[in-house]
Amino acid sequence: MDDILTSDSAAALRRTAKITSVETIPLEIPFTTPFKISQGAPRATIETLLVRVHCDQGIAGVGETQAWRRQGSAEILPNLVTAVEKYFEPLLIGRSPFDIAAILHDLNATLYNSLYAQAAIGDALYDLTGKLLGVPVHDLLGGKCRDRIRVGAVLSMKPAVEEVIAEAEAFHERGFRHFGLKIGIDPVADLRGVEGLRKHFGDDIVLRVDANASMSFDAALQLLKKMEPYDIDAAEQPVAIWDVEGLAALSRAVSIPIMADESVSTDHSLLDVIRRRAASVVQTKVAKNGGIYYIRKLWHLAGAAGMRIYPGNHPSVSVATASVAQMAAAWPEPLMEGVFAVGVSGALAADVVQDPIRPENGEIRIPEGPGLGIMLDEDRMSSLRLDL
Numbered sequence: 001m002d003d004i005l006t007s008d009s010a011a012a013l014r015r016t017a018k019i020t021s022v023e024t025i026p027l028e029i030p031f032t033t034p035f036k037i038s039q040g041a042p043r044a045t046i047e048t049l050l051v052r053v054h055c056d057q058g059i060a061g062v063g064e065t066q067a068w069r070r071q072g073s074a075e076i077l078p079n080l081v082t083a084v085e086k087y088f089e090p091l092l093i094g095r096s097p098f099d100i101a102a103i104l105h106d107l108n109a110t111l112y113n114s115l116y117a118q119a120a121i122g123d124a125l126y127d128l129t130g131k132l133l134g135v136p137v138h139d140l141l142g143g144k145c146r147d148r149i150r151v152g153a154v155l156s157m158k159p160a161v162e163e164v165i166a167e168a169e170a171f172h173e174r175g176f177r178h179f180g181l182k183i184g185i186d187p188v189a190d191l192r193g194v195e196g197l198r199k200h201f202g203d204d205i206v207l208r209v210d211a212n213a214s215m216s217f218d219a220a221l222q223l224l225k226k227m228e229p230y231d232i233d234a235a236e237q238p239v240a241i242w243d244v245e246g247l248a249a250l251s252r253a254v255s256i257p258i259m260a261d262e263s264v265s266t267d268h269s270l271l272d273v274i275r276r277r278a279a280s281v282v283q284t285k286v287a288k289n290g291g292i293y294y295i296r297k298l299w300h301l302a303g304a305a306g307m308r309i310y311p312g313n314h315p316s317v318s319v320a321t322a323s324v325a326q327m328a329a330a331w332p333e334p335l336m337e338g339v340f341a342v343g344v345s346g347a348l349a350a351d352v353v354q355d356p357i358r359p360e361n362g363e364i365r366i367p368e369g370p371g372l373g374i375m376l377d378e379d380r381m382s383s384l385r386l387d388l
């Protein structure tokens, strides 16, 4: 019988590819309107890092991360660039892009817990290997289980409840039915927002709230108790990143399911949440959790623990959006309607790819092209490039 690889010399050649260089592309991407969560001042832009891994076959793969700079992320762009250029690139040169597990193991041994930086490398390697083989990443992850995935919309903080409802109405007209309302500064306004949305939409929408780790335990307990009658599907990270015991106490005290986001970075932090039954929902993000390779570990752990999985992202361009779409495609178990596409749903005013990913009727279609299924647009990318 013919050997499949040797019968296709191009594929056999590609299988021997070696990494030749690692390119960092720091970007500053404008928000459509300044992005306000409970932590920190509103921001007009997000600092994004693309990493391109080149190989000797003339093909490159790309991955995305962000310097988020809120609870759970002390990253800044110059640090991410230095981590990749000074510490990671020498460990990648000359190696096979297919050695993803071994490479990430070495990166972690060199720069412990550098998940934000590793995310862009790992996902670039998945993109590159998919392109070398001519298959989408979901085929590398176990094959396709779904064609599209429903996504949720983020409702940012607004001074008046009418503005919150108007923003939700605009998403509703575009087919969104799952909403994550940002809360955590003013409990009176937070409760008014939840009441207003539930009254306006009735049971036509799924409503979640996200305090981004900003509330005291007492404030969170009081507010969530008052929100219990409004059928809240999950309350995301009500208390600080370090207060896993507080999340556990809230989980026992209120009927609203508690979601851990900032509190979960590594598999060890998720295990801590699981052991203490601190949350019944977990949110993953490409940058926060280290990209596809590490996130799939978290999904397996969460699934085994009976937790619901909420695929998220910091506001991302189509690159990290595609990473989550590829993982979701290859995931056979249920997934929640997460906010991983918040950037491409309207939060970000620009993208860096040809034919950007866009939700249609509140759903993201799984990209079918090789690798992550996206192609960088060099002109768009250079117009957003930041000189560090």
Ligand SMILES: [Mg+2]
Binding pocket: 210, 212, 236, 237, 261, 262, 283
């Ligand atoms: Mg969150």
